[in-house]
Amino acid sequence: MKLDTVLKNDRYEISFEVFPPKADTAFESVRAAVEDIAALRPSFMSVTYGAGGGTSRYTLDIAKDIKERFDVPMLAHLTCVSSTRETIRRAIEDMKTAGIQNVMALRGDLTPELAESDRSGWAYRHAVDLIREIKESGADFCIGGACYPEIHPESEDQKEDIRYLKEKVDAGCDFLTTQMFFDNNLLFNFLYKIREAGITVPVLPGIMPITSGRQVERAIKLSGSFMPQRFKSIVDRFGHDEAAMMQAGVAYATDQIIDLFANGIRHVHIYSMNKPKVAASILANLSDIIGKC
């Protein structure tokens, strides 16, 4: 099912992001975790592409497998940074053949070497170039794009970031998913600004449940997200105790989601980090809310 249909739904909904294995040997354990998450019947699932060292070639396999066996709508991520036209065109064809109807079109992170290299010969410099390529291919995908309530780390300022975001949406983005954030006011502020700039597509807030002390440093380093004092206190107090941090992290994420729902958001995307227990705990906390109008 295409996600533009799913996102028209007026009910409170949760979707989950998973990532492919980082090494071939981890395939079976990732598959088991992803299946357990699919069994929770989220509104859709997304599968990242090479993010955090995940193996890109499994993205499509996982998306196809879960779609066919669990009947959960799937969103396959695709990055274009430093790729050739041939590689991207083949990836688009492979998605069509696999029956994938939804693609998250991303640039991908610049490694230090890529950031230093001469980009003049690159076929794709930004996500917008990938979106145009997908549109030109004639594929009837629902296309998602990334957005950053706390601005993208490479952007000079938010005005510039939103100007490029508008260009991405105008090129054919049907919806946006946000980078993680830990303070909902940052999202509400951002939504106000992008709506004012004429960006009207659905925006899915991305929520990252932090369930271990180790995860915090990495998540903040990757995203540059602001850590509110309330959140810092939780990590300081419980970060060293796995079971306690798991409970506190799930509670914090649940609280964020309830506040988003209470303030007009209908659909939240959760960075599940392939943890079925975390995904199930959040859904259990929201059991009398999810599915209601």
Ligand code: FAD
């Ligand atoms: P872009 O939209 O190209 O933006 C990158 C920067 O360039 C921004 O500063 C923007 O303002 C600027 N810019 C945009 N267009 C132009 C233009 N025309 N001219 C000049 N500047 C421009 N990474 C992975 O590797 N795999 C994944 O699966 C993955 N999934 C993600 C999912 C979500 C929801 C998010 C938020 C991020 C994800 N990422 C993933 C990380 C993402 O690849 C990085 O954040 C990357 O640095 C930017 O990707 P983008 O698609 O937002 O890029």
